[in-house]
Amino acid sequence: MRYTRYRDRVGLQLLPKGWLSGRYGLGALIALTLFSCLTLGFYYVYLRAANRPHIPVFPLGRLSLNDVCDNSNKTPSTPYENDIIPNFVHYVWLLRDPAIFSLNFPTFLSMYSAHVYFRPERIYIHTDASESVFNRAKVAGDLWTRRVLALPGITYHHVQAPPSTAKGVAIKLMEHKADFLRIEALRDSGGIYLDTDAVPLRDVSHLRKSGFAAVVGGVVALAAQHTGFMNNGVLMSRPRSKLLDIWLAASHEVFDGQWETASIHLLTDLVYRLVAIPGEVLVLHPRAFAPISWEFEDQKRLFKPHLGTTPTDALQWLPDGAQRKKATLTEMENGNGTTCRDMMAYLREREEDGKVEKWEMDFSSTYVLHAFDGDIPRMSGWDHEVNLRYVLARQSNYARAVFPAVLHAIKEGVIPLEEVQEQRESKVIDKEAKGRS
Known part of the structure; x- marks a missing residue:
C-alpha cells in the first residue's frame, strides 16, 4: 500500500499495474532482477566455460621411469634406421563373427591408397x-x-583382443580393444597407423624422415569445446618412441571404459607434455590428417553428393582400354605435385571460372583424409552407398578426394574396365535419410 500511495503521489507509474504493482511489487522487481543476474552469471561462468576447450591432465608421475623413459637398451622387434620412421602401415581389424573376415569398399580405398x-x-x-x-x-x-x-x-598378424587392462578394468567395447592393439603394434614395430576410414592422399616420406620420433596431427572441430585435441586415427612413430611407451603404460592406468579417456584425451595430454623434448613429437596442423571434424555438418559436407552436378565420365580419364598405360603418382597427387611450380599451377587452375565447383573442398594441404562416416545414414538426398559408382560420379568432396586412387586401380587393372562401364550406367540414387538432413 505504501508503494502504491507513493506512486500515485508523484504521478509516475514506476511499474505497470498488474502482478508487479501492489503490495509486493517492489519485492517482485528485486527478485526478478536477482534472478536475471544469477541467470547471466550462470551462463557466463558455467555454460561459456563448458564450451571452452578443456584438455584433461592425467597423473603420470606414478608410472615407472624404467618402463617409460629408459628405452635405450630395448631392442625394437623390427630393425630400423634410427632417425627414420619405418615404412610399415598398420591396420587393426577385429571380427564380430570369428568365421567371417570381410573388408568393404571404403577399407579398400584406405589400404589401396596406402x-x-x-x-x-x-x-x-x-x-x-x-x-x-x-x-x-x-x-x-x-x-x-x-x-x-x-x-x-x-601381412597377416594374429593378435588377441585384450579382455582387461593390467589393473583388471574390463575392456568391453571392440573399439577400445582396438585402441590398445594399435598402440602395441606401433610401439613394437614402428611405422604408420591408419584407421580404416583414413584415406592417404599423398606421400608422407618426408614426414617419416623429419627426424622426429613421432608425428601426430590435430583435429578440426566445429564446436569450441572439441578444439585442441589430437587425432588418434592417423599416427606415425619409430619403434619404442617415448610417446608410445608412455601411452601404452598410462592407458592401463587411466582406462575407465569411457569413449575418449585413454585414447584421445590421454594422447593429447602426452603430446603436449612431450613436445618440449627435442625431436620427440612433431605436431601437424589439423588439415594434415583430419581436415574435417566428426560432427554431423562436416560429415555431410564431405560425403553428401551434389546431384545437380553432372557426373564424371570416368572413361574420359583413361587411355584406350586395349593399351592402358601405367598410372603415375604425379598425375594422382591432390594438388598436382610437391614443387612451388606445381602448387602455383594447381592454384591457378582452381581459380579459373568453371574449373572448380563452388562446393568443392581443397585438400592440397592434406596428407591423409580421416573421413569420419558414422552419421552417413542420417543424411537425406541419397542412398548412403559409398561404393564404386559413388566415387566414379565425383559428385561429393569425398569422391573427388579418393578418385585419383580409384583411377590408379582402374589403370592397373585392379578394377576391371568392364566393372567401370557397368557402374557408369547407374546413378547415385536420391533417397530420404533415416534422420535429419
Missing part, C-alpha cells in the same frame, strides 16, 4: 581372425576383400 602413395614395405593387418579364416578370405572372400588381400606387402 599401397600406392606410401609404397610401404609391409601393410600389417592385426586381426583376431585365425590364419585359416584369413587365408580362406584371400580366395573365397567377397570382391573387395580379395582385392585388398591381393595387394603387395599385405
